[in-house]
Every structure is written in C-alpha cells, then in structure tokens.
Amino acid sequence: MSEGVLVIFDQNQGQVRHVVPEILSVARELDQGTVTALTFGTGASETLDTLGEYGADQVLFWEQEPFTRYSSDGFADAIAALVPQIDPSVILFPASAWGKDLSPRVAELLGAGLATDCLTLRTDTSHHVIATRPVYAGKALAEVAVETPIQIFSVRPNINKAIPDPKKPKVLDWPPHIADNSFRAVVVERREVQSGVKELTEADIIVSGGRGLKAPENFKLLDQLAEVLGAAVGSSRPVADDGWVPHSYHIGQTGKVVSPTVYFAVGISGAIQHLAGISGSKYIVAINNDPEAPIFKVANYGVVGDLFQVIPLLTEEVRKIKAIS
Numbered sequence: 346m347s348e349g350v351l352v353i354f355d356q357n358q359g360q361v362r363h364v365v366p367e368i369l370s371v372a373r374e375l376d377q378g379t380v381t382a383l384t385f386g387t388g389a390s391e392t393l394d395t396l397g398e399y400g401a402d403q404v405l406f407w408e409q410e411p412f413t414r415y416s417s418d419g420f421a422d423a424i425a426a427l428v429p430q431i432d433p434s435v436i437l438f439p440a441s442a443w444g445k446d447l448s449p450r451v452a453e454l455l456g457a458g459l460a461t462d463c464l465t466l467r468t469d470t471s472h473h474v475i476a477t478r479p480v481y482a483g484k485a486l487a488e489v490a491v492e493t494p495i496q497i498f499s500v501r502p503n504i505n506k507a508i509p510d511p512k513k514p515k516v517l518d519w520p521p522h523i524a525d526n527s528f529r530a531v532v533v534e535r536r537e538v539q540s541g542v543k544e545l546t547e548a549d550i551i552v553s554g555g556r557g558l559k560a561p562e563n564f565k566l567l568d569q570l571a572e573v574l575g576a577a578v579g580s581s582r583p584v585a586d587d588g589w590v591p592h593s594y595h596i597g598q599t600g601k602v603v604s605p606t607v608y609f610a611v612g613i614s615g616a617i618q619h620l621a622g623i624s625g626s627k628y629i630v631a632i633n634n635d636p637e638a639p640i641f642k643v644a645n646y647g648v649v650g651d652l653f654q655v656i657p658l659l660t661e662e663v664r665k666i667k668a669i670s
C-alpha cells in the first residue's frame with residue numbers, strides 16, 4: 346500500500362521560499378509515514394540543512410542538466426516516473442506560480458486527484474487527508490478529500506507554521522528517468538525583480554494601491570510607507586492593466602493570492618475579484634474616502650479619509666515609532 350508524503354518544490358541557488366519549511370511541517374503533522382523532499386537545479390543540495398531542520402526523512406536532488414532550467418513537461422514526466430519508486434500516498438506542492446503550473450500536470454500523468462491552494466491539511470480518524478480550501482472567490486471554505494490512491498495538494502504560503510524538527514535526512518542517489526523529447530519547452534531566461542522588492546506571496550506586510558491613487562507617480566507614497574514598514578507593494582488589477590505598476594503587483598482572482606499578517610488596501614474599492622486574493626490576510630486595513638466602499642465590510646480596521654493626507658501622516662508616525670524602538 347502506498348505510504349508517505351513526497352514534498353516537491355523549487356529553489357534558487359540553494360535558497361528556498363518560506364513555504365518550504367511550512368509544507369514540511371504540514372507533511373510531518375499528517376503522520377502518513379516517511380517524508381521525502383525533492384528539488385531541482387543548481388544549488389539544490391544546498392537546501393539539505395533546511396530540509397533536515399524541518400524534519401525531512403529523505404531527500405532527492407536533481408541538480409544536473411536538464412534540470413537546471415524549468416520545463417513543465419520535462420519536470421512533470423520525470424516526477425511521474427519517480428513516484429512509483431517512492432510510492433507515496435500524498436504529494437505536496439507549494440501553491441506558488443511554479444507549483445500551480447507543475448502540480449496539475451503531475452496529477453494528470455499519475456491519474457491522481459488534486460486539490461489546489463489548500464489552507465490547511467489534516468488526517469482524519471480514518472487516515473484520510475482532509476484539506477480546507479477557499480471556494481466562491483474566497484467567500485466560503487470547503488473541506489475536501491481526494492479519493493484517488495495518490496492524493497495531491499498544493500499548499501498556500503504563509504498560512505501554516507514552520508515548526509523545526511531536526512533530523513539527518515538520508516540523501517537518495519536516484520537518477521531521474523528522462524523520457525525522449527520530454528523537455529519540449531524550457532525557461533530560457535530568468536529576470537530577477539529589482540533587489541529590495543519583496544515577493545508578495547511571501548510578504549508579512551503588504552501595502553496595496555488602487556485607482557484611488559489617481560496617477561502612477563502617486564505610488565511613490567506607497568513605496569515610502571512600505572519602506573518604513575518593511576512591506577511589499579501590491580495593487581488592484583486596473584492599475585496594473587493601465588501600466589501604473591508591473592503586472593507582478595496585481596493581486597486578486599486573476600493575479601496573486603496573498604496571505605500577509607497585515608494588508609493595507611489604499612484607494613481600493615474591494616471588488617469581489619480583488620477580495621479573492623486577500624482573504625488569507627490576518628488583518629485588513631482599509632483607507633478609502635468613501636464610507637460605503639465594500640472594502641470596509643471585510644476590513645478589521647478602516648480609515649475613512651483622503652489617502653493623500655492619511656498615507657504621509659501614517660508614514661511619518663511609523664517612522665517616529667521605529668526611530669524610538
């Protein structure tokens with residue numbers, strides 16, 4: 346009978362996202378047997394210490410060509426060929442752009458069911474894994490089980506706690522099976538966002554702006570607030586569509602799904618498509634001059650006022666507090 350959890354994730358030169366320790370902690374909590382971690386590309390083996398710290402029992406690194414450049418088809422084929430060797434009952438991916446691309450392809454090749462963007466996972470008394478995931482654009486939460494022998498889940502970042510459980514993982518030296526012509530499309534270039542810009546899906550605080558900012562140059566107000574708070578800057582969709590900010594800022598149903606501790610919605614009305622991307626936020630702070638704006642229905646704290654007055658004052662106050670502490 347299949348047993349154990351296989352955690353599959355991406356890394357960059359030995360650096361892993363926050364979500365990796367979080368998923369390893371989830372994998373251990375499921376109590377489904379051996380936890381195996383698989384990652385790819387240059388620097389993959391440098392993640393060994395982190396994987397050991399968060400309780401991986403065994404690890405597998407495919408650092409060699411052609412795994413140095415991401416290929417949806419190539420990676421999916423190689424993973425599907427590996428799975429029978431490990432024979433896990435559960436496979437976990439991060440619900441990052443990478444995991445969202447790869448997990449359905451692997452599920453299809455394995456004939457396995459997939460539940461995406463899960464907030465939490467638990468094992469019930471019958472040893473089934475039950476996932477909680479948002480539905481109806483985040484308006485409700487559903488508990489789902491996957492009823493195929495292999496159950497695949499992608500897990501949203503910033504929701505689960507990373508709990509250390511130091512171990513010395515066994516390093517498996519299993520070469521990948523690379524099917525002929527499976528690396529049909531590969532990533533040929535990778536451009537890093539400018540240094541100092543925080544990744545939205547990993548950020549603890551996000552300052553996000555919408556059409557209420559009136560013009561692209563006014564985003565500098567949010568940059569200043571974000572700088573003193575150590576926050577990332579995001580946006581609603583129309584301002585990204587209009588080119589005020591890069592598309593990587595766009596949050597919502599058709600953009601990034603974020604789960605920070607604090608989300609500042611500045612000059613954002615709170616359309617349902619925007620709320621779909623922020624429902625995982627612990628606290629929402631709305632700043633809007635329309636007291637009837639829908640964002641106030643979901644906000645924990647609200648300021649009814651002109652953002653052009655409120656944001657500079659808030660930035661100044663945070664700066665003073667930081668200077669004292």
Ligand SMILES: Cc1cc2nc3c(=O)[nH]c(=O)nc-3n(C[C@H](O)[C@H](O)[C@H](O)COP(=O)(O)OP(=O)(O)OC[C@H]3O[C@@H](n4cnc5c(N)ncnc54)[C@H](O)[C@@H]3O)c2cc1C
Binds near residue numbers: 558600611619634652
């Ligand atoms: C299929 C589909 C998918 C979509 N996906 C997304 C998505 O992923 N993400 C997304 O964001 N949207 C998405 N949208 C668009 C969405 O419906 C809204 O149109 C959009 O979120 C509104 O953006 P906004 O809040 O910036 O602008 P607006 O709705 O125009 O709101 C601007 C707000 O600023 C306030 N304001 C104005 N001046 C000031 C001031 N001086 N001080 C303070 N407040 C001020 C106003 O009161 C208003 O509430 C989608 C739409 C469709 C149809």
